[in-house]
Amino acid sequence: MNSVKFNDYSAFKDILNKSKNIIVLTGAGVSAESGIPIFRGSGGLWRKYKATSLATPEAFHANPGLVWEFYHYRRTVAFAASPNKAHLALARYEAECKKLGKQFTIITQNVDGLHHKAGAENVIELHGSLRKVRCTSCKKVEVNLDNPICEILKNRGDPSADEKNLPPIAKDELPKCKECGKLLRPHIVWFGENLEGHVLSQAQNLVESCDLCLIVGTSSIVYPAAAFGQIVAERGQPVAEFNLNEEPAQDMFNFHFSGPCGTTLPIALG
Ligand code: BJW
Numbered sequence: 563m564n565s566v567k568f569n570d571y572s573a574f575k576d577i578l579n580k581s582k583n584i585i586v587l588t589g590a591g592v593s594a595e596s597g598i599p600i601f602r603g604s605g606g607l608w609r610k611y612k613a614t615s616l617a618t619p620e621a622f623h624a625n626p627g628l629v630w631e632f633y634h635y636r637r638t639v640a641f642a643a644s645p646n647k648a649h650l651a652l653a654r655y656e657a658e659c660k661k662l663g664k665q666f667t668i669i670t671q672n673v674d675g676l677h678h679k680a681g682a683e684n685v686i687e688l689h690g691s692l693r694k695v696r697c698t699s700c701k702k703v704e705v706n707l708d709n710p711i712c713e714i715l716k717n718r719g720d721p722s723a724d725e726k727n728l729p730p731i732a733k734d735e736l737p738k739c740k741e742c743g744k745l746l747r748p749h750i751v752w753f754g755e756n757l758e759g760h761v762l763s764q765a766q767n768l769v770e771s772c773d774l775c776l777i778v779g780t781s782s783i784v785y786p787a788a789a790f791g792q793i794v795a796e797r798g799q800p801v802a803e804f805n806l807n808e809e810p811a812q813d814m815f816n817f818h819f820s821g822p823c824g825t826t827l828p829i830a831l832g
């Protein structure tokens with residue numbers, strides 16, 4: 563039976579130095595110190611809604627104006643945010659790996675673009691990106707950094723606004739596809755939707771071939787990402803978790819570093 567080593571930086575560094583194909587799965591916790599709210603717990607509310615209840619195709623179908631307001635707010639926060647010490651430590655380590663001929667890939671569940679902003683190049687965005695939109699009809703995907711993305715969303719999205727005082731937003735006022743004129747949506751993977759096939763298989767290949775896996779700032783409850791660490795551990799390869807929580811998500815992981823990852827990761831990768 564494997565026993566988890568707690569905050570053992572020296573034993574972790576021995577393994578890190580020997581590894582040649584490293585993956586890092588990141589979640590909302592890696593961006594928390596950049597001021598991006600996490601999904602679960604007290605930070606996961608926007609107005610009276612749980613963030614996870616708005617991130618569904620059903621919510622968008624029922625009220626696209628409300629869901630676009632929520633995403634307008636998220637885009638505004640993410641576009642203004644700066645990478646923190648955890649993003650920067652990962653990007654620095656990627657550059658070191660490149661020099662040493664090692665493979666290093668960040669697989670992120672985040673949609674905020676902060677790994678790229680920190681300078682990381684080898685990043686797989688599992689759940690899409692706030693920087694992209696997709697047509698609900700012709701499915702064309704494009705980068706769109708306009709903010710607001712359409713006139714009606716100007717001055718909307720305030721999380722503390724009282725909805726009783728806000729006029730509802732009609733569907734035909736929302737952003738439209740330049741090709742076919744139909745409604746655009748955020749290019750984000752919502753609950754119950756499949757991840758993009760090529761993105762998922764790229765991530766799965768790395769999960770099957772890596773010799774070290776870091777799990778950073780994720781509650782490890784949303785699949786398929788939640789299974790990645792477990793799959794690596796079942797193959798007998800080391801897994802190291804970095805989380806505010808004191809306890810590991812899985813007792814089959816080898817290392818657990820508790821505390822803000824803006825503090826723990828720079829030590830572990832330094
Ligand atoms: C810190 C910190 C600091 C804080 N330092 N740490 C198998 C079994 C059961 C269910 C399923 C299954 N397969 C699929 C499902 C259904 C579903 C699912 O997993 N549900 C579970 C809830 C049970 N999965 C899906 O629907 C996926 N699709 C799919 O698999 O398709 C096939 C299929 C469909 C249906 C049935 C079966 C198969 C799609 C998932 C898409 C997830 N989308 C979201 C919303 C994106 C939209 C957006 O961003 O606007 O992605 S949900 C939300 O959760 C978001 C996140 O990426 C994701 C993960 O959350 P994360 O990152 O872990 O955040 P938190 O808040 O949960 O945790 C933060 C952590 O950080 C905490 O642990 C803190 O302690 C820590 N922390 N500060 C270090 N400073």
Ligand code: ZN
Binds near residue numbers: 698700739741
């Ligand atoms: Zn279109």
